[in-house]
Every structure is written in structure tokens, then in C-alpha cells.
Amino acid sequence: MVSATTRFAPTHAWRQASTASGGSADSTTDKLWKITLKRSPIGLHPRTRENARVLGLTRCGHVVYRQASKEMAGKILKVKELVKVELVDQIEPAKKTADGYKVIGRMNPLIAPGSKAAKPLLPLRKRK
Numbered sequence: 729m730v731s732a733t734t735r736f737a738p739t740h741a742w743r744q745a746s747t748a749s750g751g752s753a754d755s756t757t758d759k760l761w762k763i764t765l766k767r768s769p770i771g772l773h774p775r776t777r778e779n780a781r782v783l784g785l786t787r788c789g790h791v792v793y794r795q796a797s798k799e800m801a802g803k804i805l806k807v808k809e810l811v812k813v814e815l816v817d818q819i820e821p822a823k824k825t826a827d828g829y830k831v832i833g834r835m836n837p838l839i840a841p842g843s844k845a846a847k848p849l850l851p852l853r854k855r856k
Contacts, residue, residue: 759796761804762814765789769810779806793819 765785769777783803784792794800796815804813 758817760793760816760819761796761800762791762793762816762820763804764791764812764814765810766812767810769807772810776807776810779803780810783807783811785811 763783763785765780765788768788769780783794783800784790785807793816804811
């Protein structure tokens with residue numbers, strides 16, 4: 729029979745980091761885990777999907793930051809096949825992207841911007 733200490737020995741770097749900060753593992757650290765959802769939990773057991781939702785992971789590629797603690801380590805272990813975990817010191821700022829478009833003006837200046845007639849995007853045809 730496998731003893732509990734052998735079976736649950738910390739083998740992952742992110743799990744060792746929570747206990748390697750000197751002192752007990754219960755002490756709060758200023759380290760954070762950057763958790764990224766890499767695979768969708770659709771089609772998995774409902775408990776697994778619930779653990780991903782509790783962590784705050786709602787869609788693929790979604791990133792959340794959580795305090796490094798034993799409770800979070802347990803939740804992360806439940807979804808370890810779905811996520812990528814990194815130990816960071818601070819939250820990284822979100823990347824700003826360009827909108828990709830710029831509104832220059834309206835196609836038909838005679839239509840008021842708030843009216844129902846402002847829906848068409850193409851200019852009105854001229855009748856012959």
C-alpha cells in the first residue's frame with residue numbers, strides 16, 4: 729500500500745513554490761498563480777466543469793490570477809489537464825489592441841444618427 733506522504737508528495741514546481749517560501753505552507757504569500765484555460769471543459773464530468781467555473785475560467789484562453797494557497801492548489805489539481813499554471817509576482821497589465829476600424833462619417837448625411845432610417849449602411853439609390 730502507498731503511504732499518504734508518498735502518494736501526495738509535491739511533484740509540480742507550482743505546488744512546491746507554495747511551501748518553499750520558508751515557514752509553514754499556511755502563511756500567506758505575495759505570490760500569485762496565473763491560470764490559463766487551455767482546453768474546454770465541455771463534455772467532462774460536471775464536477776470538473778464546476779471546478780473550472782469556481783476558479784473563474786469561463787472560456788478558452790481566459791487568464792485569471794489567484795493567490796498561492798493550499799485551497800487554490802486543490803482546485804487547480806482537479807482541472808490540471810485543462811489549465812496552464814505559472815507562478816508570478818504581480819498581475820501583468822492587459823494588452824491594448826487597436827480597434828481595427830475608424831468611423832470617418834455617415835454615408836448619407838441627410839439621415840439623423842438616432843433615427844430608424846439610420847440602419848441602412850449603403851447609400852440610397854438614385855432613381856432613373
